[in-house]
Structures are given as C-alpha cells and as structure tokens.
Amino acid sequence: MPRYNVPDVVVRRLPLYLQTLNHIAETGQKVVSSTELGRWIGVSSAQIRKDLSYFGAFGKQRLGYEVDYLRSELKRILQLDQDWHVLIVGAGALGHALVNYRAFEEQHFVIEGVLDHDEAKIGQAIGTLVVQPMSCMAQTVKERHVEIAILAVPARAAQSVADQLIAAGVGSILCYAPITLSVPDDVHVAYIDPVTTLQTMTYYL
Amino acid sequence: MPRYNVPDVVVRRLPLYLQTLNHIAETGQKVVSSTELGRWIGVSSAQIRKDLSYFGAFGKQRLGYEVDYLRSELKRILQLDQDWHVLIVGAGALGHALVNYRAFEEQHFVIEGVLDHDEAKIGQAIGTLVVQPMSCMAQTVKERHVEIAILAVPARAAQSVADQLIAAGVGSILCYAPITLSVPDDVHVAYIDPVTTLQTMTYYL
Known part of the structure; x- marks a missing residue:
C-alpha cells in the first residue's frame, strides 16, 4: 500500500x-x-x-x-483492527470530559493514564483512573506502550509538555491547546480547536 | 465576493x-x-x-x-470583524470546559448562556454564567441574538436538542456528539469528534 x-x-x-x-x-x-x-x-x-x-x-x-x-x-x-494506547495530559474540565468519553474505548482507544502537574488534582479519581503527577510520564508511556497522547493543558504549557512526551517516545499528539507545536518531522500532530471551527462557520452565516 | x-x-x-x-x-x-x-x-x-x-x-x-x-x-x-453570540447546550464536563475556554471571548465568540436538562445542574454557576433549564432556550436565542449553538450533550440527546435549536432560530451548530445530525439545507453543522481525529492519526502510525 x-x-x-x-x-x-x-x-x-x-x-x-x-x-x-x-x-x-x-x-x-x-x-x-x-x-x-x-x-x-x-x-x-x-x-x-x-x-x-x-x-x-x-x-x-x-x-x-x-x-x-x-x-x-x-x-x-487505518490500522483500527488493534487497540491503541492513549495518555491524557491535563486533568481540568476538558481532561475529565475526555477520560469519561466512552467512544474512545468502544473504538479501541484505551486511555492508559491521566497526568497533571497540579498537586490538588493528583490522586483524584476520574472514572476508573487516578490522576498521576507529570513525573510518571516516562514510566507510563513505556510500561503501557502509549503511542498517542492527548494534550488538554493550557496553551502556555503545551509546547513544554509536548517536548516531554516526545522525549518519552510518544509519536502522535492530539492537541487541544490553541497553539501550533514545534515537533520533529517524524511526530504527527493533529489539532482540535473549537475557535478555529467556529471561525470557519461564520463564513457561511 | x-x-x-x-x-x-x-x-x-x-x-x-x-x-x-x-x-x-x-x-x-x-x-x-x-x-x-x-x-x-x-x-x-x-x-x-x-x-x-x-x-x-x-x-x-x-x-x-x-x-x-x-x-x-x-x-x-470570515465575518470575524463583529461579535457572534453563542449558546452552549450541555453543562457536563465538556460544557464546563467550553464555558471556561477563554479563547472564545478573545476571538469575538460571546457565550450568552449554558443550558442543561438535569435538575442537579440547573442553577450551578460556571464562570460568570448560571446553568439554565432547556425551557429557556427559545427566549435566550431570541433575546441574546444567538446565531451559533454548541452541542455538548450525549449522542442520544443530540438530534432532539438540535431540532429544538433550529426551531428556535439557530442557523449554525457545532456538534461534539459522535452522531451525524439531520438538519435542513440552510442550517450549517460542523463536528468535533476526537475519535474521528484519532482514527485519522493511526493511519500514520
């Protein structure tokens, strides 16, 4: 192919x-x-x-x-005949919504962990997961064979978190922060930004 | 043009x-x-x-x-030289994240209200807004000149809520539910679904 x-x-x-x-x-x-x-x-x-x-x-x-x-x-x-292992970074409202989104697991995207840097969030349960500190990133990526990370952190933190994810071996990042990430050529990034989508919609209004 | x-x-x-x-x-x-x-x-x-x-x-x-x-x-x-008035339906984790997303207001998308059908959520404050019942939809759309609605409800509720929004006069819907809405030709719908985006990413892995 x-x-x-x-x-x-x-x-x-x-x-x-x-x-x-x-x-x-x-x-x-x-x-x-x-x-x-x-x-x-x-x-x-x-x-x-x-x-x-x-x-x-x-x-x-x-x-x-x-x-x-x-x-x-x-x-x-599309290589959807297998499970994919996903790590979510950011346990704010968006991170909560993502962890609880049932369609992931139904479509073979298994959420392996959720990380945050905020002491107040670490240890919180979201569904069946517990929020872990950022220092667990490398270990989780390795042990759980994480291929895809979802960035649900504020724009100001996104590049630094992306750098850490890539260093840990993650090759694909789905970024919810409204920023364009700088990544090596072999890392694939996709963006979800409702503002960009709304800005397309107003063209038709 | x-x-x-x-x-x-x-x-x-x-x-x-x-x-x-x-x-x-x-x-x-x-x-x-x-x-x-x-x-x-x-x-x-x-x-x-x-x-x-x-x-x-x-x-x-x-x-x-x-x-x-x-x-x-x-x-x-893109008609972004003016304010647009937006209504969010659904006050779960995703609705919370959307109401609190500062980039909307910075880019002239003014969140005019947030609705939910759940008695436990109605009356809750999210940022400067208070969650209102679904029965307030038509009035909010009319009084606040809402042009765009964001659907942050489960898939099973999405079509019915979309029908109500369209009946209330909303012409553009940004749908987060993993479902394809049936709408009249003059209504514009855009979808944000992380599963679809992830399914594209696995092609490249």
Whole structure:
C-alpha cells in the first residue's frame, strides 16, 4: 500500500466512510453504491471512488461495495483492527470530559493514564483512573506502550509538555491547546480547536 | 465576493492563515511571502496563492502580502470583524470546559448562556454564567441574538436538542456528539469528534 502518496485530505475522509459503513451495517444492508455512500457523507460518488482507488479496487461495477468487506479493509488501512494506547495530559474540565468519553474505548482507544502537574488534582479519581503527577510520564508511556497522547493543558504549557512526551517516545499528539507545536518531522500532530471551527462557520452565516 | 463557489476545504484553511498572520504581526513583521506563510502552515506557496485568489488579489508579485491588510481582509471574509453570540447546550464536563475556554471571548465568540436538562445542574454557576433549564432556550436565542449553538450533550440527546435549536432560530451548530445530525439545507453543522481525529492519526502510525 503506497501510504506516502495519499493526500491528507483523503485520509481524513476515511474515518467518515468507516463510520457511515458501520451505520449502514447496523441496518442489515449488505451492499452499498458509491452514490448512496456519497449521499450519507455529503461528497460526490466520483470522489468516493477516487478516494478508495488509492488503496485498491473494492467495488464491483454496477453492484457497489460489499459493506462488511469495505469496513474491514478500511479498518486495516487505518490500522483500527488493534487497540491503541492513549495518555491524557491535563486533568481540568476538558481532561475529565475526555477520560469519561466512552467512544474512545468502544473504538479501541484505551486511555492508559491521566497526568497533571497540579498537586490538588493528583490522586483524584476520574472514572476508573487516578490522576498521576507529570513525573510518571516516562514510566507510563513505556510500561503501557502509549503511542498517542492527548494534550488538554493550557496553551502556555503545551509546547513544554509536548517536548516531554516526545522525549518519552510518544509519536502522535492530539492537541487541544490553541497553539501550533514545534515537533520533529517524524511526530504527527493533529489539532482540535473549537475557535478555529467556529471561525470557519461564520463564513457561511 | 462569490461565496458560493469556494470549496469548503479552502474555507477551512482561512482561519489558519488568519491565526498565522496574527502570530507574525505580533513579531512586528509587516510583509510576508506566500512561501514563508506556507512554511508556517505546512501547505505549498502555490496553494496559498490559489486559496486567496478566490477572494481577490491581495499580494504583490515578488513582494508578498502586507500582513495587516491581509489580516483585515481575512477577518472581513470570515465575518470575524463583529461579535457572534453563542449558546452552549450541555453543562457536563465538556460544557464546563467550553464555558471556561477563554479563547472564545478573545476571538469575538460571546457565550450568552449554558443550558442543561438535569435538575442537579440547573442553577450551578460556571464562570460568570448560571446553568439554565432547556425551557429557556427559545427566549435566550431570541433575546441574546444567538446565531451559533454548541452541542455538548450525549449522542442520544443530540438530534432532539438540535431540532429544538433550529426551531428556535439557530442557523449554525457545532456538534461534539459522535452522531451525524439531520438538519435542513440552510442550517450549517460542523463536528468535533476526537475519535474521528484519532482514527485519522493511526493511519500514520
């Protein structure tokens, strides 16, 4: 699979395809056309066929896609056929919401720990986890095989925490702080920022 | 300005351009080339020139873009030269984090209220706001001129709350629930779902 030449924008659509196929599978439907899939997601059938063609030939002319087969292929491509180990840094309101978000575990993202630097928060229980001090980071990353960290700290702390995570061996960071992190080329960062999203929405208002 | 024929993917990049220009302006720099801007954001200079060309001619050949001028033009295009009135529905951990997120107000998104259906939460103070019952929705939307709602409710409640918001006159919804909402064509919905973002990241791991 030529992972290197697939545009990021295509990769970002794959989880939507997978989620939509999961929906469709729940209804008992076995085959779906690119037109129908496109209607669900809001992209053209041509776009869907083009996106999927990066990864192989999954559909049959005039018949469409076998739902179960395409689901399992998308899971394989996205490497979602295994558990991923996640560390959350920051045990404020956002950290609480993230630890308690059930969809992570349902989708094979296992929260292995939650850290904070605030003495008042360390030792607090959130769900089945207990907030640990930042000094536990390296050990937790190593022992729990953490591949992904979620940054739920204020912007002013984010770069320093990211540096520590990378030094501890974390290769992927999901950053909620409204800042652009400086990271080595081999570290993958994604951002979630509601302000940026709202700033896109006002264009349409 | 031909708002209708600009691809969504271009619109989604505009806030990143604006945020980067804000950064650059803070350093005192007056002019920026598309190459430099592209390096900050991680897109090619050609992409930046193409994106901006949808909205007019902002740069000068060989000179680049005047930072302050391009900032004010992007603010105008994104309609960020005014305050927007926002209602948050859901006063759980996520709702708390959102109400307390200072970047909203700094970027002219004014949180006008926070609602919940849970008797135990109604009346609680979050920052300077007090959690109100769902029955206050229509009145708050009308009196505070709410244009945008943020849905921080569980997936099972999201569609019903969205229906109520739309009936109350809200035209834009930012949905944190992991569900695809059914809405009329003239209502704009954006989604923030960390699971979808993580599912994109695992592709690169």
